Amino acid sequence: MTTGIVYHTEFLAHEQHPLHPERRERLAYTDDQITEEGLWEDPRIARLDPRYASREELSRVHDEHYLEFLEQSSRTGGVIDLDTLIPPGLFTQARLAAGGALVAGESVMAGVVRNAFAMVRPPGHHAGTYSGAGFCYLNNIAIMVQSLKNLGCRRILILDWDAHHGNGTQEIFYEDPDVLFTSIHQSPFYPGSGDVTEIGAEEGRGYTINMPVPAGSSDEVYQYLLSEVIVPVAEEFKPDFIAISAGQDNHFSDPLTGLALTAKGYASMMASAVGIADQECAGRLAAILEGGYSVEGGLPYTNIGIIAALAGMNLSNIRDPSSYESLLQQARDPAALSRVEAMVGRIRETHGDVWSCLS
Amino acid sequence: MLFTGVDIGGTNTDIAIVDGGVLTRKVPNDAGLKRALDSLEIRGRLAVSTSQPLNRLVTGRPSSVHSITIPGPGLPSPGSVAGMVNHRGDVLEEIDPAAIRVVLEEQVSEYLAICGKFSVRNPALEEQVKAIALSYYPPGRVATSHGLARLGFPARRVTTEVNARILEIVAEMTRTISPYARDFLFFKGDGGLTSAGAVLQNPSVLFNSSPAAVALGARYLSGRSDCLVVDIGGTTTDLVPLHNGAPRMQDIRIDGNITFIRSIQAVNIPFGGDSVIETDLCPRREGNPMAFGGVRPTLTDALNCCGASIGDATRSRSMDPAIAEQAVREYISGVSEEVHASGAEIIVGTGYLAGHLIPEISREAGVRCIIPEHADCANAIGVAVSRVSLSLWVHMDTGKGRMVINGDLMPIDHDMDDDELIAWCKDEVRRRAMEMGAPEEDVGDVLLEYFHAYDVVRYGRRTERIADLQVSIAPGITVDAE
Numbered sequence: 001m002t003t004g005i006v007y008h009t010e011f012l013a014h015e016q017h018p019l020h021p022e023r024r025e026r027l028a029y030t031d032d033q034i035t036e037e038g039l040w041e042d043p044r045i046a047r048l049d050p051r052y053a054s055r056e057e058l059s060r061v062h063d064e065h066y067l068e069f070l071e072q073s074s075r076t077g078g079v080i081d082l083d084t085l086i087p088p089g090l091f092t093q094a095r096l097a098a099g100g101a102l103v104a105g106e107s108v109m110a111g112v113v114r115n116a117f118a119m120v121r122p123p124g125h126h127a128g129t130y131s132g133a134g135f136c137y138l139n140n141i142a143i144m145v146q147s148l149k150n151l152g153c154r155r156i157l158i159l160d161w162d163a164h165h166g167n168g169t170q171e172i173f174y175e176d177p178d179v180l181f182t183s184i185h186q187s188p189f190y191p192g193s194g195d196v197t198e199i200g201a202e203e204g205r206g207y208t209i210n211m212p213v214p215a216g217s218s219d220e221v222y223q224y225l226l227s228e229v230i231v232p233v234a235e236e237f238k239p240d241f242i243a244i245s246a247g248q249d250n251h252f253s254d255p256l257t258g259l260a261l262t263a264k265g266y267a268s269m270m271a272s273a274v275g276i277a278d279q280e281c282a283g284r285l286a287a288i289l290e291g292g293y294s295v296e297g298g299l300p301y302t303n304i305g306i307i308a309a310l311a312g313m314n315l316s317n318i319r320d321p322s323s324y325e326s327l328l329q330q331a332r333d334p335a336a337l338s339r340v341e342a343m344v345g346r347i348r349e350t351h352g353d354v355w356s357c358l359s
Numbered sequence: 360m361l362f363t364g365v366d367i368g369g370t371n372t373d374i375a376i377v378d379g380g381v382l383t384r385k386v387p388n389d390a391g392l393k394r395a396l397d398s399l400e401i402r403g404r405l406a407v408s409t410s411q412p413l414n415r416l417v418t419g420r421p422s423s424v425h426s427i428t429i430p431g432p433g434l435p436s437p438g439s440v441a442g443m444v445n446h447r448g449d450v451l452e453e454i455d456p457a458a459i460r461v462v463l464e465e466q467v468s469e470y471l472a473i474c475g476k477f478s479v480r481n482p483a484l485e486e487q488v489k490a491i492a493l494s495y496y497p498p499g500r501v502a503t504s505h506g507l508a509r510l511g512f513p514a515r516r517v518t519t520e521v522n523a524r525i526l527e528i529v530a531e532m533t534r535t536i537s538p539y540a541r542d543f544l545f546f547k548g549d550g551g552l553t554s555a556g557a558v559l560q561n562p563s564v565l566f567n568s569s570p571a572a573v574a575l576g577a578r579y580l581s582g583r584s585d586c587l588v589v590d591i592g593g594t595t596t597d598l599v600p601l602h603n604g605a606p607r608m609q610d611i612r613i614d615g616n617i618t619f620i621r622s623i624q625a626v627n628i629p630f631g632g633d634s635v636i637e638t639d640l641c642p643r644r645e646g647n648p649m650a651f652g653g654v655r656p657t658l659t660d661a662l663n664c665c666g667a668s669i670g671d672a673t674r675s676r677s678m679d680p681a682i683a684e685q686a687v688r689e690y691i692s693g694v695s696e697e698v699h700a701s702g703a704e705i706i707v708g709t710g711y712l713a714g715h716l717i718p719e720i721s722r723e724a725g726v727r728c729i730i731p732e733h734a735d736c737a738n739a740i741g742v743a744v745s746r747v748s749l750s751l752w753v754h755m756d757t758g759k760g761r762m763v764i765n766g767d768l769m770p771i772d773h774d775m776d777d778d779e780l781i782a783w784c785k786d787e788v789r790r791r792a793m794e795m796g797a798p799e800e801d802v803g804d805v806l807l808e809y810f811h812a813y814d815v816v817r818y819g820r821r822t823e824r825i826a827d828l829q830v831s832i833a834p835g836i837t838v839d840a841e
Contacts (some may be wrong), residue, residue, distance in 0.1 A: 019821060029447075037476075041513070304432075317434065323451050
């Protein structure tokens with residue numbers, strides 16, 4: 001079985017402004033790297049075309065008034081916040097990104113591919129029910145998760161490893177016990193939410209698990225959180241599908257964040273996620289691209305690592321250029337791990353009554 | 360204008376001279392290429408298709424080729440050594456010459472292929488490895504990948520291995536032919552012509568050129584741009600659809616690996632005039648038909664039994680007439696089924712048995728047919744009337760102050776905007792085609808096959824511009840022959 005990559009040159013069309021960090025240059029080098037690696041021709045990879053998400057599919061996640069505002073503003077241009085402008089034509093491009101996520105989920109459910117990576121732009125995880133924010137307009141992963149429920153998935157695990165907290169996704173599923181939202185993100189940092197004490201509400205209480213990590217957190221921190229929290233909780237939750245908000249702004253070369261993950265770290269994190277999916281839900285997993293602004297020095301290497309891990313390829317040579325070593329040493333804080341260990345202690349306190357593996 | 364086309368096939372070399380009229384000739388290959396060329400009085404432009412000897416090399420069992428690869432970070436590759444060029448063409452990790460010498464001393468092989476990731480953005484590391492390798496290999500046995508121009512490291516690696524194996528024989532062929540016509544052109548698998556100099560950069564372009572030659576010849580002789588060409592050869596029958604005068608092309612796979620070797624898309628039916636008949640028609644050749652001195656009955660002999668008169672027809676008469684008739688029927692119904700399935704409205708028959716078999720095939724498939732005069736030499740005629748075709752893959756990076764054209768670096772003296780760059784590249788491909796001998800009328804249409812450009816933004820400022828594009832002069836029939 002193959003790994004699907006949802007990609008289209010139309011994903012490069014969106015630009016709030018030519019100088020904005022979330023600009024078309026973001027995926028250009030990655031596209032070069034994938035093409036040079038021969039992945040589009042590789043029998044283990046299937047290229048999937050996105051489609052436009054329908055209004056009904058968007059309405060399952062977003063408020064009708066917000067969608068109306070987005071569509072109207074896209075005709076002439078508009079503003080959500082200073083980071084999130086609405087350039088003309090945005091609604092069409094955002095619907096294609098959301099449709100890219102939908103295709104990823106549907107293709108996995110239909111058995112067309114084993115797992116999938118939707119390399120879409122613009123990203124989505126800050127977009128909530130009533131508004132966009134932080135470069136995001138439509139919540140691509142939430143739109144996919146709602147469609148997965150319609151396709152018969154009862155329980156879905158979201159793992160959001162973008163450097164910024166996925167506040168939009170958290171808000172959408174905050175009271176939903178069928179969607180377990182887990183997030184590793186830098187803290188303190190934009191958007192300010194994502195504390196350990198935000199654990200979900202009503203029936204969804206305990207089904208939001210936030211893992212805020214300090215700047216300088218590197219590969220060992222992420223592996224620690226996987227083995228101490230994510231894997232045990234996943235085994236207890238028994239998801240039918242794993243959805244990953246695959247932000248790549250935790251790479252040590254990212255200009256907007258302060259984390260220190262390496263390309264190899266991304267690959268092994270994705271390999272672990274694939275391992276959980278194999279164990280719990282016949283491999284059903286889809287990753288949706290979120291942030292990632294080290295467009296030239298980071299993304300080409302992290303994206304190859306993610307794709308190689310999804311496709312079960314040889315990961316021994318996934319790494320960053322050796323000339324980046326001093327940059328990594330500057331970004332990495334060896335003391336981060338002990339602070340994260342303390343944070344996990346707090347998670348055990350807040351979530352121990354819901355998850356026996358954490359008690 | 361006068362054009363000479365030569366197609367070196369499996370057993371014969373076909374020669375065509377086109378100058379308003381058409382003159383054709385067949386020379387057996389046993390005597391060698393030189394003897395065939397000696398038999399000609401070459402006038403006008405000489406074009407040569409050499410696919411048969413190369414096909415055998417490419418698809419036959421590999422002679423020993425060693426690959427040195429420079430993969431850098433990412434997916435691993437066999438034969439890897441240290442070194443890294445990134446997507447912008449910067450050398451981020453150097454090679455280790457001592458380690459490469461150790462590899463060259465330990466891995467003894469006949470030919471060497473050198474392939475680095477992103478060498479098409481900067482060939483420096485491949486060139487450095489090659490410089491070291493030349494102490495161990497003669498220059499004619501070492502091939503590098505950057506001249507293949509396209510991104511796609513695995514396909515470049517396999518194609519470079521093919522090039523390493525055929526480079527020497529192509530160079531020798533070039534030395535044999537050039538005394539007869541210094542500016543002769545090679546006919547490529549995509550149906551276009553190119554200079555010997557360009558072929559020595561990438562000899563794999565010569566692979567499987569005969570079907571493209573037949574298709575072009577059929578179009579020239581029949582005047583049909585949309586049709587199905589049915590070429591009845593000795594061992595196979597090939598069905599090639601033409602749309603707007605061009606066959607469809609694809610990159611071939613070798614042992615399942617994708618390559619950058621372009622070849623025509625055709626349906627190959629494994630029966631032809633030399634196919635042996637036991638009780639049924641068999642998909643193999645065992646020497647000539649009996650009518651041409653062979654010992655086993657073939658489809659050609661069966662046709663003679665049914666009333667044709669091909670070669671020494673009396674020698675075919677030892678066949679059982681019932682078996683002969685059955686074999687011919689079997690062949691015709693098999694081919695007509697494929698013709699019918701193709702949806703073609705008209706077929707153009709070529710090959711020396713076309714006149715004997717095509718009318719019946721067309722009747723059974725329910726389509727019209729044309730069997731042009733000289734159909735038996737359509738291949739050599741196609742070679743004669745073809746024109747120069749050429750693609751440039753260009754990557755411009757204003758931040759680095761350079762441009763890479765088909766794997767060769769050159770500085771840019773001023774920043775060009777998108778329109779200026781496209782215009783410049785179109786002029787450049789025209790200039791290069793004319794340098795190979797194309798008349799100005801053949802290079803009027805330059806296709807912009809691909810264009811993508813974006814700004815590099817650093818610290819909130821637009822600092823550089825990167826553009827990728829491909830411009831082409833497509834294969835076709837030279838204006839002078841039309």
